[in-house]
Amino acid sequence: MSVCGRASALVRRRGLFTVGIVAGLGGGVVEAAWIALYQHLTGHEAAAVARGVTQSLLPGLASAPAGVPLGLAIHMGLAVALGILIAVAMPRIAPRLAGTPLEPVAVVAALIGVWAVNFFIVLPIINPAFVTLVPLGASLASKTLFGFAAAFVFWFSRRYGVAGRQGQ
Numbered sequence: 280m281s282v283c284g285r286a287s288a289l290v291r292r293r294g295l296f297t298v299g300i301v302a303g304l305g306g307g308v309v310e311a312a313w314i315a316l317y318q319h320l321t322g323h324e325a326a327a328v329a330r331g332v333t334q335s336l337l338p339g340l341a342s343a344p345a346g347v348p349l350g351l352a353i354h355m356g357l358a359v360a361l362g363i364l365i366a367v368a369m370p371r372i373a374p375r376l377a378g379t380p381l382e383p384v385a386v387v388a389a390l391i392g393v394w395a396v397n398f399f400i401v402l403p404i405i406n407p408a409f410v411t412l413v414p415l416g417a418s419l420a421s422k423t424l425f426g427f428a429a430a431f432v433f434w435f436s437r438r439y440g441v442a443g444r445q446g447q
Contacts, residue, residue: 294436295363295366295367295370296363296366296367298366298432298433298436299359299362299363299364299365299366299367300359300362300363301362301432301436302362302365302366302428302429302432302433303355303358303359303360303361303362303363303429304355304358304359304362305362305428305429305431305432306358306361306362306390306424306425306426306428306429306432307354307355307357307358307359307362307425308355308428309424309425309427309428310354310358310421310422310424310425310428311351311354311355313417313420313421313424314328314413314417314418314421317413317417317420317421318413326347327412328350328412328413329346329347329348329349329350329351329354330342330346330347330350331350331406331408331409331412332350332351332353332354332409333346333347333349333350333353334346334406334408334409335402335405335406335409336353336405337349337353358425361390361393361425362429362432365386365389365390365429366429366433368389369382369385369386369389369433373385377437378437382430382433382434383426383427383430383431383433383434386426386429386430386433387423387426387427387430388426389426390422390423390425390426390429391419391422391423391426393422394418394419394422394423398410398415398418
């Protein structure tokens with residue numbers, strides 16, 4: 280590969296990372312907002328979910344005063360990582376979907392797959408109590424909203440040429 284080819288690939292990769300970060304941040308915020316709203320409307324504490332996130336990764340800190348903000352920080356960090364993963368993987372896994380009306384469907388389907396693995400395999404092993412904090416339908420809705428938010432970021436970045444041309 281020529282120097283220009285390598286430079287072009289680096290710019291595209293950086294663009295994918297940037298778009299992935301924004302998609303993850305957007306998805307993470309939408310997800311947290313949905314859970315906070317759901318918990319409020321059903322008379323439950325959203326802070327319990329944030330503490331549950333902390334409990335899943337840092338059990339000793341879940342009941343500490345920093346348990347809630349730490350849970351939000353962990354959630355957002357995982358959301359950014361997931362956004363980057365989807366941004367980088369989707370054009371490689373399904374390159375023909377990039378920029379088509381099926382791309383958002385694929386992004387949402389990927390996030391639903393992540394939700395299924397988390398709630399039926401990973402969380403029952405590392406923190407079974409977390410699975411019961413929010414009904415499965417509400418948690419599925421949160422991950423679906425994450426998928427729509429991420430898909431919007433991917434569409435917007437492609438439509439307006441932000442951070443390079445993802446998937447191209």
